[in-house]
Amino acid sequence: MKAFAVALLVVVTACGQGHAIFNVDVYSFMQGTGKDTIPYFIPPATPTTVSTVQKITLPPGFGSSIVDSVKITTGSANLENTGGSGTIGFQLFFASDSAGTYTAPMALNIPATSVTGTQTVPVVITGDISGVVDSLFRQETVYMRIAATGTNSGATPVTGEGVMTALIIRVVLQDKVF
Amino acid sequence: MRTGVVILVVAALALVVPRPVHAQLSFDARRIGMAGVSLGRDGSARRYNPAYRAVKNRSGGGPGQAKATIPLPLGLVTFFQDHPPGGWSSDPMFNPDSAAFNPVELMNLVLNPPVFYQLKQAPTPTNDIEFTIGKNQLIMNLGQTRVLIPEQRFGLGMNGRLLDLGFGVGGVHFGVMGFVNYEIEFALDTALRRVLRDTVGVQPDSTYRILTDAVVQTGFMPTLSFAQRLTHGKGAVGADSTESADDGIYIGGALHYYLGGTYARGVGPMGFTVGNPVFGAAPGVLLDARMQTSNKPFGKGVGGDVGVAWISGPFEVGIGVNDLGAELTWSDTKIQRIQYDAAGDSISVTTTANHVETKTKLPISYLANAAIRMGTGTTVGGDVFNAGRHTVIHVGAEQRWGPFALRGGVARDQRKKMQFGFGAGIRMGSFGLDAGVFTHSNSLGDTRAMTLATSISVY
Numbered sequence: 001m002k003a004f005a006v007a008l009l010v011v012v013t014a015c016g017q018g019h020a021i022f023n024v025d026v027y028s029f030m031q032g033t034g035k036d037t038i039p040y041f042i043p044p045a046t047p048t049t050v051s052t053v054q055k056i057t058l059p060p061g062f063g064s065s066i067v068d069s070v071k072i073t074t075g076s077a078n079l080e081n082t083g084g085s086g087t088i089g090f091q092l093f094f095a096s097d098s099a100g101t102y103t104a105p106m107a108l109n110i111p112a113t114s115v116t117g118t119q120t121v122p123v124v125i126t127g128d129i130s131g132v133v134d135s136l137f138r139q140e141t142v143y144m145r146i147a148a149t150g151t152n153s154g155a156t157p158v159t160g161e162g163v164m165t166a167l168i169i170r171v172v173l174q175d176k177v178f
Numbered sequence: 179m180r181t182g183v184v185i186l187v188v189a190a191l192a193l194v195v196p197r198p199v200h201a202q203l204s205f206d207a208r209r210i211g212m213a214g215v216s217l218g219r220d221g222s223a224r225r226y227n228p229a230y231r232a233v234k235n236r237s238g239g240g241p242g243q244a245k246a247t248i249p250l251p252l253g254l255v256t257f258f259q260d261h262p263p264g265g266w267s268s269d270p271m272f273n274p275d276s277a278a279f280n281p282v283e284l285m286n287l288v289l290n291p292p293v294f295y296q297l298k299q300a301p302t303p304t305n306d307i308e309f310t311i312g313k314n315q316l317i318m319n320l321g322q323t324r325v326l327i328p329e330q331r332f333g334l335g336m337n338g339r340l341l342d343l344g345f346g347v348g349g350v351h352f353g354v355m356g357f358v359n360y361e362i363e364f365a366l367d368t369a370l371r372r373v374l375r376d377t378v379g380v381q382p383d384s385t386y387r388i389l390t391d392a393v394v395q396t397g398f399m400p401t402l403s404f405a406q407r408l409t410h411g412k413g414a415v416g417a418d419s420t421e422s423a424d425d426g427i428y429i430g431g432a433l434h435y436y437l438g439g440t441y442a443r444g445v446g447p448m449g450f451t452v453g454n455p456v457f458g459a460a461p462g463v464l465l466d467a468r469m470q471t472s473n474k475p476f477g478k479g480v481g482g483d484v485g486v487a488w489i490s491g492p493f494e495v496g497i498g499v500n501d502l503g504a505e506l507t508w509s510d511t512k513i514q515r516i517q518y519d520a521a522g523d524s525i526s527v528t529t530t531a532n533h534v535e536t537k538t539k540l541p542i543s544y545l546a547n548a549a550i551r552m553g554t555g556t557t558v559g560g561d562v563f564n565a566g567r568h569t570v571i572h573v574g575a576e577q578r579w580g581p582f583a584l585r586g587g588v589a590r591d592q593r594k595k596m597q598f599g600f601g602a603g604i605r606m607g608s609f610g611l612d613a614g615v616f617t618h619s620n621s622l623g624d625t626r627a628m629t630l631a632t633s634i635s636v637y
Binding site for chain 2: 018019020021022023024025028029031
């Protein structure tokens with residue numbers, strides 16, 4: 001993989017003063033692995049957080065580059081609620097290793113969405129995460145944790161799944177390969 | 179520090195700029211105004227045709243023949259205004275630490291030394307490059323940089339002689355010349371070319387390759403050469419400093435004993451293969467090259483040059499062929515196999531043979547030239563040149579009216595692209611001022627550039 005990525009670097013170098021832009025379809029790597037689904041079970045009056053962690057591999061050699069921006073340009077999930085009433089919100093965390101995502105500052109917060117009974121509620125997950133995670137996206141490997149935080153103000157558990165349906169991260173670099 | 183390294187590299191590259199540039203780079207605005215054709219008996223004719231050693235330089239003002247040409251490097255004025263020498267350490271052109279540093283722009287500078295004024299520069303791709311990466315998707319949108327991806331086989335090469343020291347008696351000349359030859363050729367397979375040029379996505383279960391063949395060799399060659407005028411034409415009998423004084427047939431030859439200093443050759447495919455889905459697993463790297471390097475100097479070989487020229491009044495034609503049979507035998511060579519080791523994600527180098535004999539060849543070069551000087555002040559000429567790579571053709575003409583001259587020409591360069599030149603000049607006594615405009619594709623890209631050359635000729 002390293003050698004292949006180096007080949008990409010050669011191409012990037014040729015763009016000279018321009019930017020190197022990576023549109024990483026993170027969802028495509030999550031789809032079908034189980035990591036695209038976050039089952040939740042929220043007992044009454046007990047806020048609960050459940051997470052899924054995904055490794056993102058980027059081309060190496062950009063350690064000296066300047067990260068212009070990191071944005072989630074396309075992102076969506078369905079809250080497939082199967083019972084109870086409450087709210088579900090999403091938070092995204094990034095770190096250089098899996099464990100670090102549990103202590104990293106929050107990069108993106110998607111406000112809570114209300115769910116009730118048996119229903120499917122679409123949620124849009126987009127936002128600019130520049131600044132919080134810039135240095136991470138100069139590395140070869142970044143871990144992303146998607147956390148679903150739920151509240152339950154009712155008397156019965158809130159149950160269901162948060163199912164990711166799209167997630168594309170756009171990284172814009174001023175490449176400095178030399 | 180790194181700026182200094184870059185400047186040194188640029189200087190080194192400038193010394194070995196590839197043959198296409200040499201073929202089109204001249205400091206004579208008259209030649210440039212005719213798209214590169216030379217109507218005189220300049221260094222190119224003597225370099226490639228040993229018969230011209232026996233032909234006198236046309237002196238006393240044969241039309242279009244100057245004793246010396248002094249370039250007026252207007253381009254350097256502009257260049258040093260834009261890039262003051264004292265500021266190169268912070269100049270984005272030379273400073274790789276700068277965010278604006280562009281290696282393509284720097285390479286174009288090497289390929290186009292800014293001696294003359296650039297009327298239209300080849301654009302340097304400075305756009306964004308976009309990669310779309312998904313589990314079953316890899317799309318590379320190189321934007322303007324796509325012009326850097328060659329449509330055909332792409333190569334750089336030079337077969338040059340660096341110096342010619344020696345002495346001669348009569349038609350015999352003994353000397354020592356240095357030689358340097360490098361040939362680097364790449365060929366992208368169709369699939370990879372489509373991915374890079376046409377923004378076609380990488381297909382699952384596919385392989386993408388670049389085939390590379392590169393050789394570099396250098397050394398020196400003691401040379402014994404001979405040039406003789408075989409016949410005197412009718413016009414030459416009793417002629418003195420007239421256009422007919424040189425009439426006749428000339429022949430020449432040179433025998434070289436090549437003593438190679440060092441060489442290296444690498445041949446093999448490089449590329450990558452993807453599975454299904456594209457990023458279901460890490461793409462596999464294809465690298466299986468063979469590398470030959472000389473352990474000791476003094477690869478030996480024998481070769482020769484031959485040439486003939488015929489001059490009859492206003493008509494002149496010549497052909498010279500260089501490095502015939504030039505095959506060097508290297509008695510002590512190491513052969514290595516360079517492979518990509520998928521298990522270790524590293525490159526392994528194994529010696530498959532050592533202290534073995536290998537051979538290399540120098541490419542055969544030839545130059546055929548012709549010119550005719552009409553009585554109306556018109557001179558038409560052309561040449562066909564090949565230095566082991568693609569053939570370059572120049573055709574040009576000059577029309578003189580008293581002190582004034584108009585010139586024009588067309589050329590087909592090594593990239594098989596048509597190039598054009600036109601120019602004018604005025605002669606005042608022993609001096610002439612000439613200007614020539616020419617198009618060229620001496621850059622990393624397909625777009626033509628246009629340069630205005632100016633020079634003073636001393637007659």
